[in-house]
Amino acid sequence: MFGHEKGAFTSAIKQRKGKFEQADGGTLFLDEIGDMSLSAQAKVLRALQENRICRVGSDKDIEVNVRVVAATNKNLRHEIELGNFREDLYHRLSVIVVRVPTLKERAEDIPALTDYFIQKICAEYGMEQKKIEPKALDELCGMEWPGNIRELRNVVERLIILSDKTITLEDVNTYAVGTF
Incomplete structure (x- = not known):
């Protein structure tokens, strides 16, 4: 999601832009966000709050301007109660909530x-x-x-x-x- 630098790990044979960087100036769709690990949620929250990301293996931040649309089939309020989803990320993402009926x-x-x-x-x-x-x-x-x-x-x-x-x-x- 955040890309990596050449040599950041064994199979990183070239630099790769992540999804946030690719979507700079546009929209990034995060599907099944309710299944994202807590660690990844923290990184997404940071990227959204600071409008910057850091590629794996880099010490430089990259500014990004990304609108995020997220989708899930899970009840995120319930996932928050269970400790599976960050409440601060939920509030950051839920500016406009569109519920699609089953x-x-x-x-x-x-x-x-x-x-x-x-x-x-x-x-x-x-x-x-x-x-x-x-x-x-x-x-x-x-x-x-x-x-x-x-x-x-x-x-x-x-x-x-x-x-x-x-x-x-x-x-x-x-x-x-x-x-x-």
């Missing part, structure tokens, strides 16, 4: 997303677009979807691979239900 909370989006994934995946595989029975789609709409849209996409891909020309309720019950 797929289960917006089941009305599942038909459109399923149609999109069927079109996209069939095109990727170079195959004729498959149809999906209304009952099969209803079954997908009633599922829990703990993995949200990524999980829906994977299930649709599985159904495309394993079903005939039309995805049936039986296909959904055989290849999708109980997979999570």
Whole structure:
């Protein structure tokens, strides 16, 4: 994330700019920030507070001007209580919080997303677009979807691979239900 200097460690054969330095003057997206170690959180917090970073193996600070957008599927307030996430970093990052509802909370989006994934995946595989029975789609709409849209996409891909020309309720019950 912060880069390194040539020779900073055994495999550092050349200087490498880190993500903060690469994003200087722009936006850095930190995905799954809730899984970041406490040590890494401290370094990110310092970079955000001081607008400067230091590459591994260097003694020089580099000024950076970076807007950070962070995402997580974890409840960071709960992670703070458990001691897994720094509260000061949470406050630094939570200037504007956008909560995206789970797929289960917006089941009305599942038909459109399923149609999109069927079109996209069939095109990727170079195959004729498959149809999906209304009952099969209803079954997908009633599922829990703990993995949200990524999980829906994977299930649709599985159904495309394993079903005939039309995805049936039986296909959904055989290849999708109980997979999570």
